[in-house]
Amino acid sequence: MSEFFSMSGYGIYLWPAFALGIGVVVLNLVMALNSLSNARKDARRRLEMNSPEETA
Amino acid sequence: MATWTWFHRFGSPPYMYGFARRWAPWFGGVAAFAMLIALYGGLVLAPEDYQQKDAFRMVYVHAPSAWLSLMVYTTMAVAAAVGLIWRMKVAHAVAAACAPVGAWFTVAALGTGMLWGKPMWGAYWVWDPRLTSELILLFLYFGYMGLRAGIEDTAKADKASAVLAIVGVVNVPIIKYSVEWWNSLHQVASVMKLGKPTMNWDMRWPLLLMLLAFTLYFAAVLLIRLRAELLRRERNASWVREVVT
Numbered sequence: 001m002s003e004f005f006s007m008s009g010y011g012i013y014l015w016p017a018f019a020l021g022i023g024v025v026v027l028n029l030v031m032a033l034n035s036l037s038n039a040r041k042d043a044r045r046r047l048e049m050n051s052p053e054e055t056a
Numbered sequence: 057m058a059t060w061t062w063f064h065r066f067g068s069p070p071y072m073y074g075f076a077r078r079w080a081p082w083f084g085g086v087a088a089f090a091m092l093i094a095l096y097g098g099l100v101l102a103p104e105d106y107q108q109k110d111a112f113r114m115v116y117v118h119a120p121s122a123w124l125s126l127m128v129y130t131t132m133a134v135a136a137a138v139g140l141i142w143r144m145k146v147a148h149a150v151a152a153a154c155a156p157v158g159a160w161f162t163v164a165a166l167g168t169g170m171l172w173g174k175p176m177w178g179a180y181w182v183w184d185p186r187l188t189s190e191l192i193l194l195f196l197y198f199g200y201m202g203l204r205a206g207i208e209d210t211a212k213a214d215k216a217s218a219v220l221a222i223v224g225v226v227n228v229p230i231i232k233y234s235v236e237w238w239n240s241l242h243q244v245a246s247v248m249k250l251g252k253p254t255m256n257w258d259m260r261w262p263l264l265l266m267l268l269a270f271t272l273y274f275a276a277v278l279l280i281r282l283r284a285e286l287l288r289r290e291r292n293a294s295w296v297r298e299v300v301t
Contacts, residue, residue, distance in 0.1 A: 004100075007110035010175055014113060017171040018099075021117035024164040025091075025273060028157050029084070032280040039284040043291055043300045 067144045069286045070295035076279035076286075084276035090269035097262030105259075114172040116262055119247070120270040121164035125193060126228055128158030128274060132200070133225040136218035146282075148214035149289060151221060152204060153281035157274060159197035166190060177241050185234040186242040189227060196224040210289060 007014045065071050098116035105112035132154035139147035169187065170180040181187065200217050207213035235244045246254045247263055255263070290296055 007113065008104065010109065010111040013171045013175050014110065017114055017168040018117050020167045020171075021121055021164050024121070024160050025270075028160050028277050029273075029280075031156070032277045032284070036280050036284040036287075039287040040300050043287050043296050046291055047297055047301065 067142070067146050069146055069149075069290050069293065070299075072146050073283055073286050073295070073299060076283045080276045080279040080283075083272045083279065087269045087272035087276060090265055090272065094262045094266035094269055097265065102259045102262055103256075108176065111172065111175055112259070114168060116266050118165065118168040118172055119263060120266045121161050121168055122190070123267055124161040124270050124274055125158060125165045125190070126231060127271065128154050128161060129193060129196070129221075130225065130228055131278075132158060133221045133228075136221040139214060140218045140222075145214075145289065146286070148218065149282055149285040150278070151218065152214075153278055153285045155197055155201050155204070157277055157281070159194060159201065162190065162194040162197060166194065173241075182241060184241050185238040186231065186240050189231040189234050192227055193231060196220075196227060200224070 005011050005015070066075075094116065098113055102113070104110050132151045135147045135150040135154065138144055139151060166187075169190075173182070174180050200220055203220055204213045204217045207216060234240060235242050247260060247267075253260060287296060287300070
């Protein structure tokens with residue numbers, strides 16, 4: 001197992017690189033979902049402000 | 057005739073919004089599954105390289121990131137051109153949605169490349185044609201996003217940023233062929249080229265699968281971002297009421 005993590009001595013470069021790659025993959029998905037959820041909230045808020053039947 | 061019906065449908069924001077909502081989970085799900093298999097194939101099943109030993113496994117994260125950095129830019133430039141030529145709002149929205157994703161994968165390509173460069177070349181960074189042109193790509197993404205952020209009016213921002221995206225696309229073939237045109241420390245393509253690949257199948261299939269996985273992942277993220285982009289642009293349209301309530 002430790003042989004796997006050492007990666008013939010290149011683990012100190014290899015694992016940070018994979019962490020960076022996987023991190024960017026996860027981060028971009030999270031940012032996209034956040035951006036969508038914010039846009040949906042904004043749109044809903046605008047609709048509520050502009051519809052008199054709901055405020056009356 | 058049929059082609060134009062298709063083209064017009066994709067130009068309709070509510071149609072695209074529904075299309076994106078339907079397809080993003082499928083692209084994302086298949087991408088996640090393929091990524092896990094490719095990771096196992098690349099890190100565990102593939103034999104070590106006779107020269108680079110286990111350091112060659114960098115390729116499974118570096119090459120797909122670099123591929124996306126170029127592919128996303130090309131997608132962005134094509135979408136921007138379609139937006140300019142046919143005055144298509146959805147195409148401009150696609151271009152705008154591409155930029156942050158492309159920038160992040162350029163960062164990933166540069167970062168993983170530095171971590172590969174240190175043990176193989178003895179330096180994190182060299183002013184090599186491949187590295188320098190990839191860094192210019194990052195600045196093009198920054199320029200595109202900065203330009204968009206700096207112009208209040210969406211229609212004007214679309215036009216100005218589209219011109220920048222289209223002009224900048226000349227950098228894409230420069231990056232791709234930099235390793236052949238100039239003396240470069242960077243190795244030449246071993247998979248993404250015509251003719252016989254120079255990589256053994258045991259090492260090649262996880263890479264091909266990872267390239268496919270990253271591409272599908274990008275499709276999923278792009279569709280999610282496109283929905284957000286369409287909601288912001290079309291906030292006064294009646295279809296928005298139906299999709300958010």
